[in-house]
Amino acid sequence: MPSAIVAGATGILGREIVFELSRSPQQWPTVHALSRSKKEEYPNNVIHHHIDLQSSASEMASSLQNVRCEYVFFAAYLQKDSEQENWDVNGALMSNFLEALVTTGAMRDVKRILLVTGAKQYGVHLGAVKNPMLESDPWLTGPEWPPNFYYNQQNILREFCSTHNKEWTVTYPNDVIGYAYGNFMNLALAIAIYASVTRELGQELVFPGAPEFYTKFDSFTSSKLHAEFCAWAALEPRAANEAFNVVNGDTESWQNLWPKVASRFDVKVKPDQFASAAGAWTKVIKDRLPASLTSHGDKNQPTSTPLYKKPPVSAIAPSVGLEGHPITTQSNLVKQIDLVQWAQREDVKSAWQTIAKRDSVREDALEKATWDFLQFVLSRDYDLVISMSKARKAGWTGYVDSWESLDGAFTELEKNGVVPT
Structure with a gap:
């Protein structure tokens, strides 16, 4: 049976992923919830780990020595004052965490890594967008646009998974x-x-x-619906190496x-x-x-x-x-x-x-x-207006x-x- 790591386990999206997985102990017998502080009382199949994702890869590896999983859900992020700071800090947050799992040997067992991002992917924070928003819409890159840390995280994830022969999935929720x-x-x-x-x-x-x-x-x-999607997408073959909008419908x-x-x-x-x-x-x-x-x-x-x-x-x-x-x-x-x-x-x-x-x-x-x-x-x-057509075609009915x-x-x-x- 698969086990899971949820990074950012006390955030509005990570918290619900932990609880969604924990509701199916026969399918997810062990869920490792990672956060800097403990804010929740988790079910028995959830193991809480106090870990600072801002620390170095080696420091995180020391805290994760005995943690093993087949699926990683990365829902952690830090809000900073500038877009460049968001790019730098959240990129380092993710790359150091992934490297820590390589250091401990846990990455050998990992089958898929799911990254939670958001509709900032489409520049909703910058002004009017093309409607409906589709996963195939071009990224806003180049010197005329401010840095978008979701792009940095996705590039880090794709390169990492290519190097280590792992699958990935990305979600784009909005106004949670x-x-x-x-x-x-x-x-x-x-x-x-x-x-x-x-x-x-x-x-x-x-x-x-x-x-x-x-x-x-x-x-x-809905944070609960998003968690259900993540549990589905982690195991769904058609969701491998794809990014999906995740809105209520x-x-x-x-x-x-x-x-x-x-x-x-x-x-x-x-x-x-x-x-x-x-x-x-x-x-x-x-x-x-x-x-x-x-x-x-x-x-x-x-x-x-x-x-x-x-x-x-x-x-x-x-x-x-x-x-x-x-x-x-x-x-x-x-x-x-x-x-x-x-x-x-x-x-x-x-x-x-x-x-x-x-x-x-x-x-x-x-x-x-x-x-x-x-x-x-x-x-x-x-x-x-955000389209759910891609997820529907992949089999999602939520x-x-x-x-x-x-x-x-x-x-x-x-x-x-x-x-x-």
Whole structure:
């Protein structure tokens, strides 16, 4: 029976891979979970190892002397301040870990290495992308584009597997929905706190992001569904040496999700939540100016922050007939409410303290929530539609409703005493 190593075992995606494998002890009798600190109580077939993936290959090898496996799931990464730092640090993270397994002799038994990356593969952090996103889309390489550490990791993995005669698989999830306390990319926690505080303050729920994005489309990834995909892909012959998009299978918009969030937390959506922004937003759509818009005293007046000087879709614009189209101009992040500043307001802090004491939930959750990430996700002014056709053709049939996965993440946060029921 195969055994597995999961690196990054306490992250929002790695955590679920550990639990997914552990649910099938007859198929996965031993799962080695690797992380710097222990945050979970794992099932009996999971062995937790405290290991610093930032250490050298030789130091990691000393910690992994008796660890053997047939399948490696690499879901670890570190977020740095610049793209070049991300490239350097995360590349070293992966190459040193793989070399450590060579040093211990564990690599001799390995059949396949699965690398978890993300839709940053397509430049979703830079601006408007070509839709739908396909695994065959060209990489954004060359001096005109910033470094993308996912490219570095994939190149390292492919070269390593070619040298050592191993198979590989790569996943591209997007806007992950799941539970992992304090994780950098945790949408559910920040949304739950925002809605809970809004209710406590007796206010209506205002969408804090771009008015335009409210009616545009996004593709989400349930961390649980992603884990199921990883367990399937590790053993599936058709998944060998291939990269796959891994999203829920539906395409959602916040005009559908936001009222459901409001109902879930017993608040009402502000009926005219975009009315005060109408004039300024019309100007953004018409001119697509990168300069910040001014507030003029209205706290819901949108502000605009430019993204990269040219969006990813511009790379293929001539070949698809989009040259000169407005979508090829610089994209923006447009926010009605600055969530980072909102979370630092005294009335918000006081409201959360009241909630925490009354409902016995984590008071530090307000500061641990990833407000900047939620702001980014909600403030884009372009669609993100991700195709699952390649995975379907390879035999993958998994699907989950995105609202149900978000609702499930809220429930998990409640059960763990992070947000109020």
